[in-house]
Amino acid sequence: MTSRAIVIDDQPAILKSMEMVFRLRGWEVYTAGTGAEGLRLVETLRPSVVVLDIKLPDTSGLRVLEQLKARFPETHVIMITAYQSMDTTIEAIKLGAFDYIHKPIDVDEMEAVIQQLEQINDASHPDDVDDTHHTVDVEGNQPRIIARSRCMKDVFKSIALVSESRVTVLIQGESGTGKELIAGCIHHNSQWSNEPFTVMDCSTLVEPLVESELFGYEKGAFTGAEAARKGRLELAGEGTVFLDEIGEIPILLQSKLLRFLQAREFVRIGGNRPIPSNARIIAATNRDLTELVGEKKFRQDLYYRLKVVTIDVPPLRRRKSDIPLLTSFFLKKIAGDCGSPEKRPAAGALELMHDYDWPGNVRELENFLTRAAVMTKSLILTKEYLQACLEDSPTLPSTDGDSRLGDTDEREHIISVLNECDWHLGNASKQLGVSRPTLRSRMKKYGLSKTAEGNNRAPWRRKVVNEKTAT
DSSP states (O other), rough: OOOOOEEEEHHHHHHHHHHHHHHHHHHHEEEESSSSHHHHHHHOOSSHHHHHHESSSSSSHHHHHHHHHOOOSEEEEEEEEEEEOOOHHHHHHHTTTTTESOOOOOOOOHHHHHHHHHHHHHHOOOGSOOOOOOOOOTTTTTTOOOOOSHHHHHHHHHHHTTTOOOOOEEEEEOSSHHHHHHHHHHHHTTTEEEEEETEETTSSOOHHHHHHHHHHHHHSSSSTTTSOOEOHHHHHSSEEEEETGGGGSSSHHHHHHHHHHSSEEOOOOOOOOOOEOOOEEEEEEEEOOHHHTTTTTTOOHHHHTTTTTTEEEOGGGGGGGGHHHHHHHHHHHHHHHHOOOOOOTTTTTHHHHHHHHOOHHHHHHHHHHHHHHOOOOSEOOOHHHHHHHHHHHOOOOOOSSSSOOOHHHHHHHHHHHHHTTTHHHHHHHHHHHHHHHHHHHHHHHHTTTHHHHHHHOOOOHHHHHHHHHHH
Protein backbone atom coordinates (compact mmCIF):
# COMPACT_ATOMS: atom_id res chain seq x y z
CA MET A 1 0.00 0.00 0.00
CA THR A 2 1.36 3.43 -1.00
CA SER A 3 2.07 5.77 1.90
CA ARG A 4 0.23 9.08 1.85
CA ALA A 5 1.39 12.48 3.15
CA ILE A 6 -0.17 15.95 3.38
CA VAL A 7 1.97 19.08 3.63
CA ILE A 8 0.33 22.17 5.18
CA ASP A 9 2.32 25.37 4.68
CA ASP A 10 1.64 28.80 3.19
CA GLN A 11 4.99 28.99 1.34
CA PRO A 12 4.85 27.56 -2.21
CA ALA A 13 8.59 26.81 -2.16
CA ILE A 14 8.20 24.63 0.95
CA LEU A 15 5.21 22.82 -0.56
CA LYS A 16 7.11 22.11 -3.76
CA SER A 17 10.29 20.92 -2.03
CA MET A 18 8.41 18.70 0.44
CA GLU A 19 6.32 17.26 -2.37
CA MET A 20 9.53 16.33 -4.21
CA VAL A 21 11.08 14.73 -1.10
CA PHE A 22 8.06 12.47 -0.52
CA ARG A 23 7.46 11.63 -4.21
CA LEU A 24 11.08 10.53 -4.64
CA ARG A 25 10.41 7.98 -1.89
CA GLY A 26 7.27 6.74 -3.64
CA TRP A 27 4.72 8.53 -1.47
CA GLU A 28 1.43 10.10 -2.55
CA VAL A 29 1.62 13.79 -1.63
CA TYR A 30 -1.08 16.45 -1.26
CA THR A 31 -0.59 20.07 -0.25
CA ALA A 32 -2.59 22.79 1.48
CA GLY A 33 -1.90 26.46 2.10
CA THR A 34 -4.13 26.93 5.17
CA GLY A 35 -5.01 25.04 8.31
CA ALA A 36 -8.69 24.70 7.36
CA GLU A 37 -7.82 23.31 3.91
CA GLY A 38 -5.33 20.92 5.45
CA LEU A 39 -7.88 19.59 7.97
CA ARG A 40 -10.36 18.96 5.15
CA LEU A 41 -7.73 17.01 3.20
CA VAL A 42 -6.84 14.94 6.27
CA GLU A 43 -10.54 14.20 6.85
CA THR A 44 -10.92 12.98 3.26
CA LEU A 45 -7.59 11.25 2.59
CA ARG A 46 -6.60 9.97 6.06
CA PRO A 47 -2.81 10.23 5.47
CA SER A 48 -0.25 8.47 7.61
CA VAL A 49 1.91 11.62 7.82
CA VAL A 50 1.17 15.35 7.99
CA VAL A 51 3.93 17.95 7.65
CA LEU A 52 2.57 21.05 9.39
CA ASP A 53 3.89 24.60 9.60
CA ILE A 54 3.52 26.17 13.02
CA LYS A 55 2.49 29.56 11.58
CA LEU A 56 -0.40 29.53 9.11
CA PRO A 57 -2.36 32.43 7.59
CA ASP A 58 -5.69 31.39 9.12
CA THR A 59 -4.74 29.75 12.43
CA SER A 60 -1.94 28.44 14.62
CA GLY A 61 -0.24 25.23 13.58
CA LEU A 62 -0.35 24.12 17.22
CA ARG A 63 -4.15 24.44 17.17
CA VAL A 64 -4.28 22.36 13.99
CA LEU A 65 -1.97 19.81 15.61
CA GLU A 66 -4.26 19.58 18.63
CA GLN A 67 -7.29 18.98 16.40
CA LEU A 68 -5.44 16.42 14.29
CA LYS A 69 -4.30 14.36 17.27
CA ALA A 70 -7.77 14.50 18.83
CA ARG A 71 -9.56 13.32 15.67
CA PHE A 72 -6.85 11.23 13.97
CA PRO A 73 -4.51 9.96 16.71
CA GLU A 74 -2.92 7.43 14.34
CA THR A 75 -1.62 10.21 12.05
CA HIS A 76 2.02 11.20 12.59
CA VAL A 77 2.63 14.95 12.49
CA ILE A 78 5.98 16.58 11.70
CA MET A 79 6.05 20.23 12.77
CA ILE A 80 8.15 22.74 10.83
CA THR A 81 8.86 26.34 11.77
CA ALA A 82 11.13 29.28 11.12
CA TYR A 83 10.69 30.41 14.73
CA GLN A 84 13.09 28.56 17.01
CA SER A 85 11.52 28.49 20.45
CA MET A 86 11.88 26.15 23.38
CA ASP A 87 8.24 26.77 24.36
CA THR A 88 6.77 25.80 21.00
CA THR A 89 9.04 22.77 20.71
CA ILE A 90 7.96 21.47 24.11
CA GLU A 91 4.29 22.25 23.46
CA ALA A 92 4.34 20.59 20.03
CA ILE A 93 5.91 17.40 21.39
CA LYS A 94 3.46 17.34 24.28
CA LEU A 95 0.51 17.79 21.94
CA GLY A 96 1.66 14.67 20.11
CA ALA A 97 3.99 15.82 17.30
CA PHE A 98 6.25 13.03 16.05
CA ASP A 99 9.13 15.45 15.40
CA TYR A 100 9.95 19.13 15.10
CA ILE A 101 12.15 20.52 12.29
CA HIS A 102 13.43 24.07 11.84
CA LYS A 103 13.47 26.08 8.63
CA PRO A 104 15.33 26.25 6.40
CA ILE A 105 14.56 22.57 6.21
CA ASP A 106 17.54 20.26 6.10
CA VAL A 107 16.63 17.61 3.54
CA ASP A 108 18.81 15.00 5.26
CA GLU A 109 17.06 15.64 8.57
CA MET A 110 13.63 15.36 6.94
CA GLU A 111 14.72 12.18 5.12
CA ALA A 112 15.81 10.65 8.44
CA VAL A 113 12.43 11.40 10.03
CA ILE A 114 10.54 9.98 7.05
CA GLN A 115 12.69 6.84 7.19
CA GLN A 116 11.74 6.38 10.85
CA LEU A 117 8.07 6.69 9.95
CA GLU A 118 8.43 4.18 7.13
CA GLN A 119 9.98 1.71 9.54
CA ILE A 120 7.08 2.23 11.93
CA ASN A 121 4.55 1.71 9.13
CA ASP A 122 6.36 -1.38 7.85
CA ALA A 123 6.37 -2.89 11.32
CA SER A 124 2.59 -2.31 11.49
CA HIS A 125 2.80 -1.39 15.17
CA PRO A 126 1.26 2.07 15.36
CA ASP A 127 0.51 1.49 19.05
CA ASP A 128 4.24 1.49 19.77
CA VAL A 129 4.27 5.24 19.22
CA ASP A 130 2.87 7.49 21.89
CA ASP A 131 0.05 9.41 20.21
CA THR A 132 -1.68 10.33 23.44
CA HIS A 133 -3.33 13.71 23.38
CA HIS A 134 -1.51 16.04 25.75
CA THR A 135 -2.10 19.65 26.69
CA VAL A 136 0.34 22.12 28.20
CA ASP A 137 -0.01 25.62 29.57
CA VAL A 138 3.16 27.50 28.72
CA GLU A 139 3.62 30.22 31.35
CA GLY A 140 5.26 33.48 30.42
CA ASN A 141 7.45 33.44 33.54
CA GLN A 142 8.78 29.92 33.24
CA PRO A 143 12.51 29.20 32.77
CA ARG A 144 13.57 29.60 29.15
CA ILE A 145 16.39 27.96 27.23
CA ILE A 146 17.62 29.95 24.25
CA ALA A 147 18.72 27.57 21.50
CA ARG A 148 18.18 26.58 17.90
CA SER A 149 20.83 23.87 17.45
CA ARG A 150 19.89 20.28 16.67
CA CYS A 151 21.54 18.91 19.80
CA MET A 152 19.50 21.26 21.99
CA LYS A 153 16.35 20.30 20.11
CA ASP A 154 16.92 16.79 21.46
CA VAL A 155 17.15 18.26 24.97
CA PHE A 156 13.82 20.04 24.41
CA LYS A 157 12.22 16.76 23.37
CA SER A 158 13.55 15.06 26.50
CA ILE A 159 12.13 17.86 28.66
CA ALA A 160 8.73 17.44 27.05
CA LEU A 161 8.68 13.68 27.48
CA VAL A 162 9.90 13.45 31.09
CA SER A 163 7.80 16.35 32.37
CA GLU A 164 4.65 14.25 31.97
CA SER A 165 5.79 11.77 34.63
CA ARG A 166 7.48 11.79 38.03
CA VAL A 167 10.42 9.71 36.86
CA THR A 168 13.82 10.47 38.42
CA VAL A 169 16.10 12.40 36.04
CA LEU A 170 19.89 12.76 35.97
CA ILE A 171 21.16 15.82 34.08
CA GLN A 172 24.80 15.61 33.03
CA GLY A 173 26.88 18.41 31.62
CA GLU A 174 29.80 20.74 32.17
CA SER A 175 29.63 23.70 34.51
CA GLY A 176 27.70 26.60 33.02
CA THR A 177 25.65 24.60 30.52
CA GLY A 178 22.32 25.30 32.22
CA LYS A 179 21.53 22.12 34.12
CA GLU A 180 19.46 23.93 36.76
CA LEU A 181 17.57 25.75 34.01
CA ILE A 182 16.70 22.43 32.39
CA ALA A 183 15.53 21.03 35.73
CA GLY A 184 13.34 24.11 36.17
CA CYS A 185 11.89 23.64 32.68
CA ILE A 186 10.99 20.03 33.46
CA HIS A 187 9.20 21.12 36.63
CA HIS A 188 7.40 24.11 35.11
CA ASN A 189 6.18 22.09 32.14
CA SER A 190 4.72 19.39 34.38
CA GLN A 191 1.25 19.18 35.87
CA TRP A 192 2.89 19.79 39.26
CA SER A 193 4.26 23.21 38.27
CA ASN A 194 2.23 24.94 41.01
CA GLU A 195 4.10 22.92 43.63
CA PRO A 196 7.51 24.10 44.98
CA PHE A 197 10.73 23.77 43.01
CA THR A 198 13.60 23.75 45.47
CA VAL A 199 17.32 23.70 44.72
CA MET A 200 19.90 22.08 46.99
CA ASP A 201 23.56 22.52 46.01
CA CYS A 202 25.29 19.48 47.49
CA SER A 203 28.72 21.09 47.04
CA THR A 204 28.04 24.10 49.25
CA LEU A 205 26.99 22.36 52.46
CA VAL A 206 29.26 20.75 55.01
CA GLU A 207 28.53 17.06 55.59
CA PRO A 208 26.48 17.35 58.83
CA LEU A 209 24.17 19.93 57.22
CA VAL A 210 23.36 17.99 54.06
CA GLU A 211 21.21 15.43 55.85
CA SER A 212 19.31 18.00 57.92
CA GLU A 213 18.72 20.15 54.82
CA LEU A 214 17.30 17.21 52.89
CA PHE A 215 15.38 15.31 55.59
CA GLY A 216 14.88 17.89 58.37
CA TYR A 217 15.23 17.19 62.10
CA GLU A 218 13.22 16.84 65.29
CA LYS A 219 13.46 19.10 68.31
CA GLY A 220 16.44 18.12 70.44
CA ALA A 221 18.03 15.99 67.71
CA PHE A 222 21.33 17.78 68.32
CA THR A 223 22.70 20.81 70.14
CA GLY A 224 20.91 23.90 68.90
CA ALA A 225 17.87 22.04 67.54
CA GLU A 226 15.41 24.02 69.65
CA ALA A 227 12.45 23.25 67.39
CA ALA A 228 11.57 20.69 64.74
CA ARG A 229 12.43 21.69 61.17
CA LYS A 230 11.16 20.33 57.88
CA GLY A 231 13.69 19.38 55.22
CA ARG A 232 13.61 20.02 51.46
CA LEU A 233 11.74 16.78 50.72
CA GLU A 234 8.96 17.64 53.12
CA LEU A 235 8.71 21.26 52.03
CA ALA A 236 8.58 20.28 48.34
CA GLY A 237 5.29 18.42 48.79
CA GLU A 238 4.29 17.15 45.31
CA GLY A 239 6.93 19.36 43.72
CA THR A 240 10.56 18.90 42.73
CA VAL A 241 13.81 18.74 44.66
CA PHE A 242 16.77 19.55 42.42
CA LEU A 243 20.01 18.09 43.81
CA ASP A 244 22.80 20.02 42.11
CA GLU A 245 26.33 18.57 42.10
CA ILE A 246 25.02 15.19 43.27
CA GLY A 247 28.54 13.78 42.96
CA GLU A 248 29.54 15.79 46.05
CA ILE A 249 26.97 14.19 48.36
CA PRO A 250 28.60 12.39 51.34
CA ILE A 251 28.78 8.60 50.98
CA LEU A 252 26.82 8.04 54.22
CA LEU A 253 23.94 10.15 53.00
CA GLN A 254 23.93 8.34 49.64
CA SER A 255 22.51 5.23 51.32
CA LYS A 256 19.74 7.27 52.95
CA LEU A 257 18.90 8.97 49.65
CA LEU A 258 18.79 5.55 47.97
CA ARG A 259 16.44 4.27 50.67
CA PHE A 260 14.15 7.25 50.07
CA LEU A 261 14.09 6.68 46.31
CA GLN A 262 13.17 3.03 46.87
CA ALA A 263 10.59 3.43 49.66
CA ARG A 264 9.41 7.02 48.97
CA GLU A 265 9.60 7.79 52.69
CA PHE A 266 12.22 9.15 55.08
CA VAL A 267 12.84 9.82 58.77
CA ARG A 268 13.89 13.19 60.17
CA ILE A 269 17.14 13.34 62.14
CA GLY A 270 16.34 12.39 65.71
CA GLY A 271 12.96 10.98 64.75
CA ASN A 272 11.56 7.49 64.34
CA ARG A 273 8.38 8.15 62.36
CA PRO A 274 8.57 7.45 58.60
CA ILE A 275 7.28 10.42 56.59
CA PRO A 276 5.94 9.64 53.09
CA SER A 277 6.92 11.96 50.24
CA ASN A 278 6.00 12.12 46.59
CA ALA A 279 8.57 14.79 45.79
CA ARG A 280 10.30 14.31 42.48
CA ILE A 281 14.09 14.08 42.45
CA ILE A 282 16.09 15.66 39.64
CA ALA A 283 19.86 15.42 40.08
CA ALA A 284 22.68 17.07 38.17
CA THR A 285 26.42 16.65 37.95
CA ASN A 286 29.37 17.95 35.98
CA ARG A 287 31.44 14.95 37.06
CA ASP A 288 31.65 11.46 35.59
CA LEU A 289 29.66 9.44 38.10
CA THR A 290 30.89 6.16 36.59
CA GLU A 291 34.44 7.18 37.56
CA LEU A 292 33.27 8.01 41.08
CA VAL A 293 31.56 4.62 41.25
CA GLY A 294 34.83 2.97 40.21
CA GLU A 295 36.68 4.93 42.90
CA LYS A 296 34.11 3.80 45.52
CA LYS A 297 33.11 7.43 46.09
CA PHE A 298 29.59 6.99 44.73
CA ARG A 299 27.23 4.08 45.25
CA GLN A 300 26.58 2.08 42.12
CA ASP A 301 22.99 1.26 43.15
CA LEU A 302 22.25 4.93 43.75
CA TYR A 303 23.75 5.80 40.36
CA TYR A 304 21.40 3.37 38.59
CA ARG A 305 18.45 4.60 40.63
CA LEU A 306 19.17 8.23 39.67
CA LYS A 307 19.75 7.63 35.96
CA VAL A 308 16.29 6.28 35.16
CA VAL A 309 16.28 9.03 32.52
CA THR A 310 19.51 10.80 31.61
CA ILE A 311 19.73 14.15 29.81
CA ASP A 312 23.17 15.02 28.48
CA VAL A 313 23.58 18.76 28.03
CA PRO A 314 26.05 19.67 25.27
CA PRO A 315 28.74 22.28 26.02
CA LEU A 316 28.54 25.57 24.15
CA ARG A 317 31.51 24.67 21.95
CA ARG A 318 29.37 21.88 20.45
CA ARG A 319 26.37 24.13 19.82
CA LYS A 320 28.06 27.23 18.44
CA SER A 321 25.13 27.90 16.12
CA ASP A 322 23.32 29.09 19.28
CA ILE A 323 25.85 31.85 20.00
CA PRO A 324 24.17 34.59 17.86
CA LEU A 325 20.79 33.83 19.42
CA LEU A 326 22.24 33.76 22.95
CA THR A 327 24.18 36.97 22.31
CA SER A 328 21.06 38.80 21.18
CA PHE A 329 19.09 37.49 24.16
CA PHE A 330 21.74 38.39 26.74
CA LEU A 331 22.34 41.89 25.34
CA LYS A 332 18.59 42.60 25.54
CA LYS A 333 18.52 41.22 29.08
CA ILE A 334 21.56 43.27 30.12
CA ALA A 335 20.01 46.45 28.72
CA GLY A 336 16.79 45.77 30.63
CA ASP A 337 18.60 44.97 33.88
CA CYS A 338 20.84 48.02 33.67
CA GLY A 339 18.23 50.43 32.28
CA SER A 340 20.60 51.31 29.44
CA PRO A 341 20.37 51.26 25.63
CA GLU A 342 20.82 47.85 24.06
CA LYS A 343 24.30 47.18 22.73
CA ARG A 344 24.88 45.14 19.60
CA PRO A 345 27.91 43.37 18.12
CA ALA A 346 29.62 44.82 15.07
CA ALA A 347 30.53 42.86 11.95
CA GLY A 348 33.12 40.24 12.77
CA ALA A 349 32.34 40.25 16.50
CA LEU A 350 30.09 37.20 16.31
CA GLU A 351 32.75 35.39 14.29
CA LEU A 352 35.22 36.11 17.09
CA MET A 353 32.85 34.67 19.69
CA HIS A 354 32.17 31.69 17.45
CA ASP A 355 35.88 30.87 17.26
CA TYR A 356 36.29 30.86 21.05
CA ASP A 357 35.57 27.57 22.87
CA TRP A 358 33.87 29.03 25.99
CA PRO A 359 35.19 26.67 28.68
CA GLY A 360 32.69 28.24 31.11
CA ASN A 361 29.89 27.62 28.58
CA VAL A 362 26.71 29.74 28.56
CA ARG A 363 27.47 31.19 31.99
CA GLU A 364 30.82 32.44 30.73
CA LEU A 365 29.20 33.93 27.61
CA GLU A 366 26.66 35.82 29.71
CA ASN A 367 29.33 37.09 32.14
CA PHE A 368 31.55 38.12 29.23
CA LEU A 369 28.76 40.03 27.46
CA THR A 370 27.68 41.69 30.72
CA ARG A 371 31.21 42.88 31.37
CA ALA A 372 31.67 44.05 27.78
CA ALA A 373 28.33 45.90 27.66
CA VAL A 374 28.70 47.59 31.05
CA MET A 375 32.28 48.74 30.52
CA THR A 376 31.68 50.73 27.33
CA LYS A 377 29.42 53.65 26.44
CA SER A 378 29.46 52.73 22.78
CA LEU A 379 26.30 51.12 21.43
CA ILE A 380 28.43 48.97 19.11
CA LEU A 381 30.63 46.19 20.48
CA THR A 382 33.49 46.05 18.00
CA LYS A 383 35.53 42.96 17.28
CA GLU A 384 38.65 44.66 18.62
CA TYR A 385 36.94 45.68 21.86
CA LEU A 386 35.52 42.20 22.42
CA GLN A 387 38.92 40.69 21.67
CA ALA A 388 40.44 42.82 24.43
CA CYS A 389 37.63 41.85 26.82
CA LEU A 390 38.12 38.20 25.97
CA GLU A 391 41.84 38.33 26.62
CA ASP A 392 41.16 39.98 29.97
CA SER A 393 38.14 37.81 30.77
CA PRO A 394 38.08 36.40 34.34
CA THR A 395 37.54 32.79 33.32
CA LEU A 396 39.63 29.71 33.98
CA PRO A 397 40.99 28.04 30.85
CA SER A 398 39.35 24.89 29.56
CA THR A 399 40.47 21.64 31.14
CA ASP A 400 39.98 19.68 27.92
CA GLY A 401 41.86 21.91 25.53
CA ASP A 402 45.06 23.91 25.31
CA SER A 403 45.37 26.29 28.22
CA ARG A 404 46.04 29.90 27.34
CA LEU A 405 47.69 30.47 30.72
CA GLY A 406 50.59 28.88 32.47
CA ASP A 407 50.23 27.62 36.04
CA THR A 408 51.78 30.78 37.52
CA ASP A 409 49.40 33.10 35.68
CA GLU A 410 46.41 30.92 36.47
CA ARG A 411 47.29 30.87 40.18
CA GLU A 412 47.53 34.65 40.32
CA HIS A 413 44.36 34.99 38.27
CA ILE A 414 42.43 32.85 40.76
CA ILE A 415 43.88 34.81 43.70
CA SER A 416 42.83 38.07 42.02
CA VAL A 417 39.23 36.92 41.59
CA LEU A 418 39.08 35.47 45.11
CA ASN A 419 40.33 38.76 46.57
CA GLU A 420 37.83 40.69 44.46
CA CYS A 421 35.03 38.48 45.85
CA ASP A 422 36.42 38.65 49.42
CA TRP A 423 37.11 34.91 49.19
CA HIS A 424 33.42 34.03 48.83
CA LEU A 425 33.72 30.78 46.87
CA GLY A 426 30.20 30.95 45.46
CA ASN A 427 30.70 34.43 43.97
CA ALA A 428 34.22 33.61 42.80
CA SER A 429 33.15 30.40 41.04
CA LYS A 430 30.37 32.30 39.24
CA GLN A 431 32.79 35.02 38.12
CA LEU A 432 35.29 32.42 36.98
CA GLY A 433 32.58 30.47 35.18
CA VAL A 434 33.35 27.16 36.92
CA SER A 435 31.68 25.01 39.54
CA ARG A 436 32.58 25.24 43.21
CA PRO A 437 34.22 21.77 43.18
CA THR A 438 36.40 22.81 40.23
CA LEU A 439 37.44 25.99 42.02
CA ARG A 440 38.23 24.04 45.18
CA SER A 441 40.36 21.57 43.21
CA ARG A 442 42.32 24.43 41.62
CA MET A 443 42.79 26.06 45.03
CA LYS A 444 44.06 22.76 46.40
CA LYS A 445 46.40 22.40 43.41
CA TYR A 446 47.96 25.80 44.08
CA GLY A 447 47.76 25.62 47.89
CA LEU A 448 45.44 28.61 48.12
CA SER A 449 43.57 29.62 51.26
CA LYS A 450 42.37 32.93 52.65
CA THR A 451 44.59 32.51 55.70
CA ALA A 452 47.68 31.87 53.62
CA GLU A 453 47.10 34.62 51.10
CA GLY A 454 45.59 37.26 53.37
CA ASN A 455 43.90 40.13 51.63
CA ASN A 456 46.84 41.09 49.47
CA ARG A 457 45.72 41.40 45.91
CA ALA A 458 48.12 39.62 43.58
CA PRO A 459 49.03 41.51 40.40
CA TRP A 460 47.03 40.36 37.40
CA ARG A 461 49.99 39.22 35.39
CA ARG A 462 47.81 37.99 32.56
CA LYS A 463 46.94 41.57 31.73
CA VAL A 464 50.62 42.56 31.77
CA VAL A 465 51.48 39.68 29.47
CA ASN A 466 48.76 40.76 27.03
CA GLU A 467 49.99 44.35 27.11
CA LYS A 468 53.55 43.22 26.36
CA THR A 469 52.30 41.04 23.55
CA ALA A 470 50.39 43.97 22.08
CA THR A 471 53.54 46.08 21.97
